[in-house]
Amino acid sequence: MYDLKKHYLADEKIILNKISSVLKKGVLEMGEEVEKFEDNFKKYCNAKYCITVSSGSMALLLSLKSLGLKKNDEVITVANSDIPTSHAISLVGAKIKWVDVNEDTLNIDEEKIEQSINRKTKAILPVHLFGNPCNMSKILSIARKYKLKIIEDACLATGAEYKNKKIGSFGDLTVFSTNPGKILDGIGPGGIITTNKKNLYDKLKQLRDYGRKKRPGKWPVKSYLVGYNSKLSTINAAILNIRLKHLDDYVIRRNYNAGLYKHLLNSEKIKIQKILPNAKSAWRNFPIRVKNRNIIYNKIYSKNSNVKLNYLPPNHKDNCYINLRSVNNLKITEKTSSEIINLPCHPYMDESEITKLSKDLLKIIN
Ligand SMILES: Cc1ncc(COP(=O)(O)O)c(C=O)c1O
Structure with missing residues (x-):
């Protein structure tokens, strides 16, 4: 699907120099490159907050976790996505409610969403399939009507636009993958979450880093919730900073x-x-x-x-x-x-x- 060799060679010198400078600095976890990328990407999407994580799959899982979804809660999504979309819902213990897609756009059929909503429905997880933006106006108005959260799976849609705005600030949370071969990709697995909600941002930062609020400067460091180790590697962030410009x-x-x-x-x-x-x-x-x-x-x-x-x-x-x-x-x-x-x-x-x-x-x- 991608020519990763040509992609690398297009920026070979600058990538090699950057890898060397990151290695020489000796900061290989979080650090300046990660912070810079998060800042650059939130500006790119016009979102208030951005958190990088270890993959698009983890971005989906942590996003659902950040909403506090529980067993028996239901999440509406589509069945024609990559399997991690559904797995993320199962992994938080919620129930998947697959809704049929529109034959022309291949995205969720907004006309069929309402009939799948019940008391247990907590969120809608539309997928911008193959990079094609869903009808976000309709999905947002349904979510508002039933007080549901929206997590957009934009793993294939980095840089896509809806109503002249980049995908990344329509729903409560938007999730991207930077796995090699994606629209914006690094040299290993990676994921991004954008949001305009400070409470979700704070929770996600803890969820990706063992429940900690801060990176340890001076130990001891407390853990405030049960979390994961799901960080984007610093070298990957450095390469994403180079490629985001393109x-x-x-x-x-x-x-x-x-x-x-x-x-x-x-x-x-x-x-x-x-x-x-x-x-x-x-x-x-x-x-x-x-x-x-x-x-x-x-x-x-x-x-x-x-x-x-x-x-x-x-x-x-x-x-x-x-x-x-x-x-x-x-x-x-x-x-x-x-x-x-x-x-x-x-x-x-x-x-x-x-x-x-x-x-x-x-x-x-x-
Ligand atoms: C639509 C969709 N969602 C989620 C994912 C998971 O992303 P990752 O491979 O970075 O875990 C993918 C991966 O291809 C995807 O295509």
């Missing part, structure tokens, strides 16, 4: 590639993900939907191994959830999951690669 360019380039695919794959046999008119996707990849997907996938994979099938099976059909009895009707989730092929859309692709892949696909499909 994030808008990455997203522009991805949008250019998506535009090219749309133009080249103009066929009634191919369905393209719809982006809301007031949104800008980060295009983590370019999902197309086709009939006879598995046959087409096998053929195109033999020509280009960067095409992928994410995320299969949908979460409710995965082995770990096999014993769940009551699952909503997820007809569109199941239908679209059986049709999607994800094409690479990263900034280091050149036009000839996109043209060849598109031509190969059309030959196979027609």
Whole structure:
């Protein structure tokens, strides 16, 4: 999905110099680079607070923890996300309420959210799938009506926009992944949470660091709640500081590639993900939907191994959830999951690669 080698080589010198300077400084946990990144990223998203953590999965888990979710509380989300979205809800002991998706956007169908809300519902966890922003206005108004919290899974949507604002300050909490290959990525696992709420920020800082309020300067240091060790590595933060400066360019380039695919794959046999008119996707990849997907996938994979099938099976059909009895009707989730092929859309692709892949696909499909 990404050319990590080209990505590294684009900034090789500056990355190597930075790694060397961090190592020479001898601060490899938290420190200036982490603080700088958190400050830079909150400004980028126009959010009041930013906390880095060890992965997008941990960002989801800690976010749910920070809201104080308990056993029997229910969280609404989608089943066509990567499995960690659902796992995070299970890991806090809450119950997952999967809602079906919209066939065109592949995001949560806002029209079906209200029918899944009951007394136990505490939060909505929309996923900006493949970088495509959800209809946040509708989701926010439902959350307001029923007094629910919103945690946005923006693990694939760093740099995406909704109503001319960066994703990162719509819900109570927004979660990003900086795992290698994501829109903004480091050289190992990493995650980010943004929020405008000081109480959530304070709690998250403790949750990621053994329940401590402060990094130990002078021992002893107290732990105020039962927490985790879930910190972003300092070297990773340093690299993210370098790459954050290019994030808008990455997203522009991805949008250019998506535009090219749309133009080249103009066929009634191919369905393209719809982006809301007031949104800008980060295009983590370019999902197309086709009939006879598995046959087409096998053929195109033999020509280009960067095409992928994410995320299969949908979460409710995965082995770990096999014993769940009551699952909503997820007809569109199941239908679209059986049709999607994800094409690479990263900034280091050149036009000839996109043209060849598109031509190969059309030959196979027609
Ligand atoms: C939608 C979504 N949510 C959460 C995650 C988890 O992020 P991480 O791999 O950083 O733990 C991913 C990872 O790809 C993802 O795609």
